[in-house]
Amino acid sequence: MTLPRLGFIGIGLMGDPMTRRLAAAGYPLVLWNRSADKAREVAEATGAELATSIGELVQSVDVIMMCLANTGVVRELVLGDDGIARHARPGQRLIDLSSSDPEVTRELATVMNDEYGVSWVDAPVSGGVAGAEAGSLAIMCGGSAGDIEAVRPILEPLAARITHMGEVGAGQVTKICNQMLVGCAAAAIAEMVAMAEVSGVDATRLCEALAGGFADSTPFRMLAPRMAERDFEAPKWHLRTLLKDLDMAVAQGQRSTSAVPMSGLAAQIMRQQVAQGNGERDPAILIGAYR
Numbered sequence: 001m002t003l004p005r006l007g008f009i010g011i012g013l014m015g016d017p018m019t020r021r022l023a024a025a026g027y028p029l030v031l032w033n034r035s036a037d038k039a040r041e042v043a044e045a046t047g048a049e050l051a052t053s054i055g056e057l058v059q060s061v062d063v064i065m066m067c068l069a070n071t072g073v074v075r076e077l078v079l080g081d082d083g084i085a086r087h088a089r090p091g092q093r094l095i096d097l098s099s100s101d102p103e104v105t106r107e108l109a110t111v112m113n114d115e116y117g118v119s120w121v122d123a124p125v126s127g128g129v130a131g132a133e134a135g136s137l138a139i140m141c142g143g144s145a146g147d148i149e150a151v152r153p154i155l156e157p158l159a160a161r162i163t164h165m166g167e168v169g170a171g172q173v174t175k176i177c178n179q180m181l182v183g184c185a186a187a188a189i190a191e192m193v194a195m196a197e198v199s200g201v202d203a204t205r206l207c208e209a210l211a212g213g214f215a216d217s218t219p220f221r222m223l224a225p226r227m228a229e230r231d232f233e234a235p236k237w238h239l240r241t242l243l244k245d246l247d248m249a250v251a252q253g254q255r256s257t258s259a260v261p262m263s264g265l266a267a268q269i270m271r272q273q274v275a276q277g278n279g280e281r282d283p284a285i286l287i288g289a290y291r
Contacts, residue, residue, distance in 0.1 A: 004062035058088055074108070095121045095154065141170075180249045197228075246266055
């Protein structure tokens with residue numbers, strides 16, 4: 001069976017390990033990234049091709065994949081002057097692995113489908129860099145049933161679980177739900193670690209003490225040790241990304257008239273740290289709001 005030729009745009013913290021796994025699964029790959037060095041490193045390691053422009057990539061592939069920083073970048077690279085839309089052809093599929101605003105996702109998908117004949121699957125992921133490296137991501141998809149089944153084999157090397165959540169945009173809403181839990185947990189973990197410290201408890205032992213109990217969770221196991229040890233360097237994810245997702249939660253709450261007070265408060269605590277220059281640091285830096 002001939003595998004479809006994939007074009008991957010966005011070789012960042014997540015895009016790097018995902019493209020390596022797709023290459024290992026045998027998919028022919030074409031890569032493009034604004035910082036060409038990142039894409040070149042993956043290409044040299046995997047044998048993937050490098051495109052010199054988005055147009056060159058789009059014109060040479062069957063399926064376009066994106067893993068981009070935010071909604072604005074997604075919009076720019078899809079509808080910009082030399083974006084995907086200008087070079088797309090009917091019958092192509094686009095898989096957006098970014099975490100983006102659901103309403104903008106629906107707007108872009110409508111344009112691509114109605115004006116260019118390109119079907120859209122929003123497929124944001126959860127599991128972080130470790131999940132991308134291990135191929136154990138949770139992928140939540142929005143799109144037609146036919147499109148989801150068509151792209152499922154492409155997503156399988158990346159994921160432990162692929163769930164079709166509804167029409168286009170439903171995957172992005174589901175990712176926002178995920179990030180509401182993660183973001184609120186991060187703020188509560190920082191609050192808890194700080195209180196433990198000032199109360200004379202060895203915060204480095206909290207994970208050991210609470211393992212297996214109701215308070216145990218992946219965010220707790222990731223963040224509490226780094227907070228207790230003041231380890232904020234070499235982040236596996238960035239505070240600015242988590243804030244961006246909580247801001248989308250607040251916007252979606254307003255759009256749907258659904259109250260999101262916890263997410264709004266967590267976002268403000270994060271915004272304070274970002275304003276102090278900590279946006280590129282690990283979310284464990286949130287402990288600084290309490291110490």
